[in-house]
Amino acid sequence: MTLTEAPAPRLVRPYQHYVYAYPHKTAYRPLRREEASLRALWAQEPKGALSLYFHIPFCEVRCGFCNLFTRIGAPDGLTTAYLDALERQAAAVREALGEGARFANAAFGGGTPTFLEAAELERLCDLAEQGLGADLTAVPLSVEASPATATTDRLAVLAERGTTRLSLGVQSFVDAEARTAVRPQRRADVEAALGRIRAAAIPLLNIDLIYGIDGQTERSWRHSLDAALAWRPEELYLYPLYVRPLTGLGRHRDRAPGQGEAEWDEQRLRLYRHGRDHLLAHGYEQVSMRMFRRADAPATGGEDYACQTDGMVGLGCGARSYTSALHYSFDYAVDMHRIRGIVDDYTARGTEDFRHADFGWWTDAEEARRRHLLQSLLQAGGMPVVDYTARFGTSPTDDFATELGRFADRGWLDDSAGPGLLRLSPEGLAHSDALGPELFSAAVRERMAAYELK
Numbered sequence: 035m036t037l038t039e040a041p042a043p044r045l046v047r048p049y050q051h052y053v054y055a056y057p058h059k060t061a062y063r064p065l066r067r068e069e070a071s072l073r074a075l076w077a078q079e080p081k082g083a084l085s086l087y088f089h090i091p092f093c094e095v096r097c098g099f100c101n102l103f104t105r106i107g108a109p110d111g112l113t114t115a116y117l118d119a120l121e122r123q124a125a126a127v128r129e130a131l132g133e134g135a136r137f138a139n140a141a142f143g144g145g146t147p148t149f150l151e152a153a154e155l156e157r158l159c160d161l162a163e164q165g166l167g168a169d170l171t172a173v174p175l176s177v178e179a180s181p182a183t184a185t186t187d188r189l190a191v192l193a194e195r196g197t198t199r200l201s202l203g204v205q206s207f208v209d210a211e212a213r214t215a216v217r218p219q220r221r222a223d224v225e226a227a228l229g230r231i232r233a234a235a236i237p238l239l240n241i242d243l244i245y246g247i248d249g250q251t252e253r254s255w256r257h258s259l260d261a262a263l264a265w266r267p268e269e270l271y272l273y274p275l276y277v278r279p280l281t282g283l284g285r286h287r288d289r290a291p292g293q294g295e296a297e298w299d300e301q302r303l304r305l306y307r308h309g310r311d312h313l314l315a316h317g318y319e320q321v322s323m324r325m326f327r328r329a330d331a332p333a334t335g336g337e338d339y340a341c342q343t344d345g346m347v348g349l350g351c352g353a354r355s356y357t358s359a360l361h362y363s364f365d366y367a368v369d370m371h372r373i374r375g376i377v378d379d380y381t382a383r384g385t386e387d388f389r390h391a392d393f394g395w396w397t398d399a400e401e402a403r404r405r406h407l408l409q410s411l412l413q414a415g416g417m418p419v420v421d422y423t424a425r426f427g428t429s430p431t432d433d434f435a436t437e438l439g440r441f442a443d444r445g446w447l448d449d450s451a452g453p454g455l456l457r458l459s460p461e462g463l464a465h466s467d468a469l470g471p472e473l474f475s476a477a478v479r480e481r482m483a484a485y486e487l488k
Contacts, residue, residue, distance in 0.1 A: 046444075046468045048299055049274050053412065053470030055354065056405045059366040061481035062393040070391035072130035075357050079345055081131060083138040086168050088120065088158060089350030090142060091377055092149040094182055096370070097205070097217040103352035103366065104145040105373050113150060115381040116350075117157055123349050124165035126388035131347070137168040138344065141176040145352070148183035152191045159195040166347070171196035174334045178203065181219055181227035189234035198334040199269075200231055201240040207261035208254050211247045215275070221261070228265050238268040238334055245305035246275035246298065255305050259312050268331035271324050272309045274302045274467065279368070279487050306464060320414045323466035343406075343425070351380035355391070358402070362394030367488045399426075401475060403433055407456075408473050412466050416448070416457025430456060437473060 051058075092113065093104045108116075128135075140162060150158060162168045176199040177192055184202065192200065206212045207221050231239055241262045245255055262270060310320065318326040346356040354363045364380060367373050397405070403426055410417030422430045431438055438456070441447050446462030446469060462469060474482075 046465070046472075047295070048303055048465050049276065049467050051471045052273075052276065052467055053408060055361075056408050056470075057361070057395050057401075057474070057478040058482060059354070059363060059393075060485035061478045062361070062363060062366065062395050063481070065360075065362065065391050065394050067390050070360070070362065070394065072127065072389055072391065073132075075360055075362075075391065076130050076132070076345075079357050081135040081345065083344045084135060085344060085346040086137045086140040086162060086166065087346060087348040087350075087353050088140075088142045088147070088162065089348065089353035090144040090147040090150060090158075091116075091350065091352050091373070092144065093146045094149060094180065095218060097215060102145065103368075103373060103376075105370060105377060108149070112377075112381070113154055116377070117150075117154060117161070119381045119383055120158075120161055120349055121165060122383065122385045123388040124161050126385050127347060127349065128166050130389065131166075135167065135347075137166070137173055137347075139174045139176075140168055140170060143176075143178050145178075146180050146183055147177055148179040148185075148188050148192075150188075152185075152187040155188055155191045156195070159191070161349075166349075174198045176201060179227075179231075181224045184227040184231055186230055186234075189230055189236070193234045193236050197236050199238040199240060200234075200236045201242065201269075201271075202227065202231065203242045204258075204262065205242060205244040205273075206247060206250075207258040208250075211250055211254065211258075214248050215244065232265065237332055239265065240269035240271060241265070241267045242271045242273060243309075244273045244275050245309060246302040250301075250305065252305065252308050255308060256312060259309055263313075263316055266328065268328050270313060270318065270326045272306065272313075272326065273324055274306065303464060310460075310464075320463065322413050323463050351376055358397070360391065360394050360396055362391035364392050366393070369488055372488045395478075395481075401478075402426075403428075403430075404473055404475055407434060408470055411456055411458060411473075412470060414458070414463060416451060416455050419454050419456060434473070440472070441469060 089103070091104050092108050093106060096104060096106050142158065147158070148155070159170055162170055175195075175197045177197050178201045179188075180203055184200075189200075204224050205215060205217055207224065209219075209221055212219050228239075228241075243258055243262060306323075310326075313326045314320065317329050319329050321327050345358070346354065348355040348363065351364045352366075354361060365376050367376055403422075406422060406425065407417065407430055410421075417430070419430060422428075426433075438447070441462065442449075444462075444465075446459055446465060448457040448459045448462070451457040458466070458469070
């Protein structure tokens with residue numbers, strides 16, 4: 035069996051698409067209610083090591099680069115109505131999962147989960163534990179936060195309820211760069227938030243930083259890196275800046291900030307390499323193009339969870355869920371007006387409305403192979419060939435001969451890894467956002483291209 039695509043153009047832009055899930059939501063389409071009963075979808079699924087995700091679609095501001103599903107602020111009563119809807123959805127999902135469902139990890143994302151007040155965060159944790167049966171103190175729990183919402187009372191709740199990882203979106207410690215990225219914050223406020231997080235004694239701190247901001251130089255980038263390193267975070271994520279349609283930056287620019295596309299690509303590659311080398315020199319290990327972990331960081335458990343095969347249960351209007359046959363979610367939008375409408379629709383739903391999937395992508399054996407290769411190869415450790423063969427009964431070098439041959443020709447594969455391991459070279463990792471999209475199937479490409487932005 036050979037799963038190949040037409041050769042890609044010879045000249046490849048390094049920053050095309052951030053592949054954090056496959057396929058992207060823009061490939062999802064409306065589902066017929068009769069074919070998407072949650073009870074039927076989950077009936078034959080392995081449920082011993084599920085991932086649990088709660089999506090909170092609120093932020094105090096929306097950054098200029100953000101194309102995530104989130105709205106600014108919440109009118110009086112909206113967060114309560116949203117938590118009420120989450121409770122109804124949790125009841126429907128627990129019923130669909132049936133007996134024997136166990137969770138290997140949990141995450142609260144968004145949006146900004148810490149937009150919720152302390153008492154609301156308590157209720158969110160109760161929904162996970164009492165509503166779905168997840169023991170948050172026994173599994174890794176990751177929570178996203180912003181400096182303004184990382185308050186002492188909220189952090190106390192999260193620490194008490196078992197949070198093992200707190201991810202803080204900083205993006206830049208240079209105030210002028212933060213303003214350019216339309217992220218209004220002061221470094222003094224960021225430092226104060228980091229102090230509160232460390233005082234809360236949550237085991238693992240992650241700091242998000244962005245490179246490629248207009249006017250950013252190696253010197254200013256290093257300034258942000260060193261400011262982050264001063265807190266000895268267990269993890270650091272380095273994200274390239276993207277300017278996406280319907281975002282704040284996208285509405286005001288028709289090309290990369292302040293320069294041509296090729297120049298911007300070169301700036302981002304240069305800053306990426308500088309940041310990568312700087313972190314490696316300071317005792318961090320590279321996990322993926324974006325993720326770096328301190329070599330002596332403590333383990334937080336959940337290492338047996340395999341994103342390639344284990345399912346995900348997502349609750350909230352922006353959450354995804356994964357079964358072996360269907361990836362599903364609610365409607366997707368970037369435009370603020372459309373997002374508000376989707377949030378309002380979600381909060382008005384009754385329990386019965388949550389017993390089926392709304393939008394999704396039916397997967398098949400070919401897509402499962404692509405997803406497995408994507409999610410494994412984009413990790414710095416690479417993919418053991420034996421794992422792929424044990425799952426699918428075929429060889430990845432046969433199934434993806436054309437793509438892997440192309441990657442090898444570009445120097446993106448590590449020749450020293452040996453025949454039993456498919457692993458990216460340092461330059462391959464640097465081009466993850468080009469390599470990943472080349473593994474998309476023709477069907478996914480067609481769906482994504484036909485998606486109407488909203």
